[in-house]
Amino acid sequence: xxxxxxxxxxxxxxxxxxxxxxxxxxxxxxxxxxxxxxxxxxxxxxxxxxxxxxxxxxxxxxxxxxxxxxxxxxxxxxxxxxxxxxxxxxxxxxxxxxxxxxxxxxxxxxxxxxxxxxxxxxxxxxxxxxxxxxxxxxxxxxxxxxxxxxxxxxxxxxxxxxxxxxxxxxxxxxxxxxxxxxxxxxxxxxxxxxxxxxxxxxxxxxxxxxxxxxxxxxxxxxxxxxxxxxxxxxxxxxxxxxxxxxxxxxxxxxxxxxxxxxxxxxxxxxxxxxxxxxxxxxx
Numbered sequence: 686x687x688x689x690x691x692x693x694x695x696x697x698x699x700x701x702x703x704x705x706x707x708x709x710x711x712x713x714x715x716x717x718x719x720x721x722x723x724x725x726x727x728x729x730x731x732x733x734x735x736x737x738x739x740x741x742x743x744x745x746x747x748x749x750x751x752x753x754x755x756x757x758x759x760x761x762x763x764x765x766x767x768x769x770x771x772x773x774x775x776x777x778x779x780x781x782x783x784x785x786x787x788x789x790x791x792x793x794x795x796x797x798x799x800x801x802x803x804x805x806x807x808x809x810x811x812x813x814x815x816x817x818x819x820x821x822x823x824x825x826x827x828x829x830x831x832x833x834x835x836x837x838x839x840x841x842x843x844x845x846x847x848x849x850x851x852x853x854x855x856x857x858x859x860x861x862x863x864x865x866x867x868x869x870x871x872x873x874x875x876x877x878x879x880x881x882x883x884x885x886x887x888x889x890x891x892x893x894x895x896x897x898x899x900x901x902x903x904x905x906x907x908x909x910x911x912x913x914x915x916x917x918x919x920x921x922x923x924x925x926x927x928x929x930x931x932x933x934x935x936x937x938x939x940x941x942x943x944x945x946x947x948x949x950x951x952x953x954x955x956x957x958x959x960x961x962x963x964x965x966x967x968x
Contacts, residue, residue: 687735687736687737688715688716688717688736688737689709689714689715689716689736689737689738689740689894690709690714690715690716690717690736690738690740690741690742690894691716691717691719691728691733691736691740691741691742692705692706692709692716692717692718692719692741692742693719693721693728693741693742693743693744694718694719694720694721694722694744694746695721695743695744695745695746695748695752695753695757695775696721696722696744696745696746696747696748697722697746697747697748698722698746698747699720699721699722699723700746700747701744701746701872701874702718702720704873704874704881705742705744705873705874706718707878707882708873708878708881708882708885709742709885711882711885711886712882712885712886712889712894712925712962713960713961713962714889714894716742717736721757726754726756726757726760727756727760728741728757728760728761728764730760730761730763730764730767730769731763733764733769734767738770738892738894739764739767739768739769739770740769740770740771740772740889740892740894741761741764741769741770741771741772742772742885743761743771743772743773743774744773744774744775744872744873744874745774745775745776745777745778745872746775746872746874748775748777748781749777749781749829750781751781751785752775752777752778752780752781752782753778753781753782753787753789755785758782758787758789761773761789761793762789762793764864765793765859765862765864765866766862766864767862767864768862768863768864769864770864770865770866770892771864771865771866771867772866772867772869772885772888772892773794773866773867773868773869774867774868774869774871774872774873774874775869775871775872776827776828776829776830776831776870776871776872777829777831778831778868778870779794779796779797779798779831779833779868779870780798780801780829780831782794782798783797783798791836793857793866794841794855794857794866794868795835795836795839795840795841795855795857796833796834796835796836796841796852796855796868797833797834797836798831798832798833799832799833799834799851799852800831800832800851801829801830801831801832802830802831802832802847802849802851802853802870802871803849804847804848804849805847805848805849806824806825806826806827806848807822807823807824807847807848808822808823808824808825808845808846808847808848808853808871809822809845809846809847809848810822810844810845811842811843811844811845811846814842814843814844814856815856815858815891815921815922816844816856816867816887816888816890816891817844817845817854817856817884817887818917818921819887819916819917819918819919819920819921820883820884820887820917821880821883823876823877823880823884825871825872825875825876826875827871827872827875830847830853830870830871831853831870831871832847832851832852832853832870833852833853833854833855833868833870834852835852835855839857840857840858840859840860841855841856841857841868842855842856842857842858843855844856844867845869852870853869853870853871854867854868854869854870854871855867855868856868856891865891865892867888867891873885883916886916886925887917889925889964890917890920890922890923890924890925890964891923893923894964908931909929909931910928910929910930910931911928911929912926912927912928913926913927913928915965920967922966922967923964923965923966923967924964924965924967925962925963925964925965926938926951926962926963926964926965927960927961927962928960928961929959929960929961930958930959930961931958932958935953935954936952936953936954936961937950937952937953938950938951938952938953938963939951940965949965949968951963951965
């Protein structure tokens with residue numbers, strides 16, 4: 686079956702792939718991988734409709750010069766014009782685009798570069814943002830992190846703040862193209878595994894990524910049944926529920942209201958042992 690998302694490693698040395706692969710598969714999503722150092726800049730945008738979800742996860746790692754070259758900007762512009770959903774993460778991205786005089790920076794990412802972030806490594810998700818609002822603060826120890834300002838009158842909304850309240854990242858929800866962007870002025874590869882999984886999950890929720898309910902790793906089966914706290918909680922508009930089965934069996938996962946009435950049956954089937962994840966939209 687087609688992959689769920691398109692994963693682009695745009696780091697000059699092709700580093701950090703495993704970190705992002707783990708964060709994608711933690712949510713039972715599959716990926717098609719593109720490594721720019723080997724595969725070049727001509728991203729096959731016209732073929733991405735074959736994916737289960739038209740979602741690109743794009744990270745630039747330690748890139749410092751021409752972090753997104755013109756060919757890549759053109760590919761992403763076409764992708765977004767067609768309603769694509771993009772998570773773009775990396776230090777120096779907006780600084781480099783600003784130095785290039787890039788139209789893509791203001792017209793698509795809808796921000797201006799406002800300087801390098803200074804001070805504390807703490808990053809605070811912005812309460813009320815539809816993607817990041819339910820997340821906990823996290824630290825990113827990294828040099829040359831970018832701060833940005835949303836373009837006045839545009840669709841960009843602050844999603845993450847540095848400790849000094851400079852904006853560390855935005856979401857862009859463009860009604861004209863139906864495209865969505867999560868832009869981070871820092872590299873997600875520098876987050877701890879728990880934090881990167883939570884941020885990736887929040888992005889998948891906001892992008893409305895459909896996820897097959899399936900074991901994530903048959904070779905590492907759980908030792909006991911567990912049902913984890915849903916996240917984010919409270920949620921808007923979707924939340925993720927994860928559970929683990931030590932052995933095969935009939936699984937029924939139901940949503941109840943405060944009166945004890947069944948509101949929705951999310952799962953009712955025979956399942957194999959493994960780790961599972963399902964998203965619920967509150968309906």
